[in-house]
Amino acid sequence: MRMQAPARADRARAADWILRTCQMGEIRQLGTSPRLLALALASHLPDEPGAPASAEQEVLARMCGLPPQELIPLLDILAATRFLRSWAHGAVPEDLHWELARHNHLTDNYPGIESDRVTSHTGRAEGPGAE
Numbered sequence: 001m002r003m004q005a006p007a008r009a010d011r012a013r014a015a016d017w018i019l020r021t022c023q024m025g026e027i028r029q030l031g032t033s034p035r036l037l038a039l040a041l042a043s044h045l046p047d048e049p050g051a052p053a054s055a056e057q058e059v060l061a062r063m064c065g066l067p068p069q070e071l072i073p074l075l076d077i078l079a080a081t082r083f084l085r086s087w088a089h090g091a092v093p094e095d096l097h098w099e100l101a102r103h104n105h106l107t108d109n110y111p112g113i114e115s116d117r118v119t120s121h122t123g124r125a126e127g128p129g130a131e
Helices: 008-022 032-043 057-064 068-080
Strands: 053-056 084-089 095-100
Touching (some): 008 032, 032 057, 032 068, 032 095, 053 057, 057 068, 057 095, 068 084, 068 095
Antiparallel strands (some): 053 095, 084 095
């Protein structure tokens, strides 16, 4: 299967989403590690609204470049700042489950940066309205 490079609109949408998440009032004043963890948690939300998200503790720590033992204190910080509604260990202690306090800004559509164009792996625009 061919991998496609993200189109400019896709990169702009991702950058906007990252800025919106990391600049939320709840976490804006925190250090880089809690903000990076917040971004990782927000990016792993399930498709079903209201369902808790989950990941293995070691995988989540590796994504954030943290030792696994640092996750629990950072999760507590994110819960105390009300970025997280809740978090808990799963049936297996290595599994973590969490729910964001709010995530409507993560699911909003931003028509100004969305595009119906697809950029192929050759860099040429394809699709409706392509030049």
